[in-house]
Amino acid sequence: MRCPFCAHDDSQVKDSRPTEDNTSIRRRRQCESCGARFTTFERVQLRxxxxxxxxxxxxxxxRSKIEQSVALACRKRSIEQERIDQLVSGIQRQVETIGEAEIASARIGEMVMDGLRQLDSVAYIRFASVYRDFGEARDFEEFASAIQEAGVRDAASDS
Structure with missing residues (x-):
């Protein structure tokens, strides 16, 4: 593994452990040239x-594109990083287990929308505003009203 500090090609693994959601391995490494320590994550890639x-x-x-989009939507929200990581890992698992070699970006976008809807309504609206290309304030109002109506219907059906 190349050192991010001095670009030396060799590093030594000092510690390995699974992440909390068991979807990757966290490795602490030390560069053999400059001695700097850094962390890497190893994930399974099915195909x-x-x-x-x-x-x-x-x-x-x-995966990093989904991570960036979700992080941007969740920015300045009180959402634990672990929950965001779980959402991204869940979307990645869905994509990998579909069983197809190709997937439309729109389908991935809908998976992100579904996940954010359950995670945080503000993050959901933020993502939707970019994903659905809101052009005017009215677009936000209509979308927020639709979410609010759906929430009222869901609450009524739960009782």
Whole structure:
């Protein structure tokens, strides 16, 4: 593993342990050249999955893109990082277990929307505003009203 500080190619693993949700291995490493310590995470990748963008362009699936989008939607919200990581891991598992080599980006977007709807309504609206390309304040109002109505219906059906 290349050192992020001095770019030396060799590092030594000092400690390995599973993450709390058991979806990856956390490794503490030390560079053999400069002595700096850093952490890496190792995850299982079942197969290469290709994402088909709305314009037809194809690119490899990248977990980091989902992490960035979800983190941005959840920014300045009181949501524990562990819950965000669990959401991203769950979406990644869904994508990998679908059994298809290709998946539409819109389908991944809907998975993120579903997860954020359950996690935090403000993060859900933030993500939706970008994902659904809100252009005016009215778009936010209509979307928030739809969420509020759905919440009222869900609460009524629970009783």
């Amino acid at each position: 290469e999955i290709v994402v088909i963008k709305s314009g037809g362009k194809r690119e490899p699936f990248e």
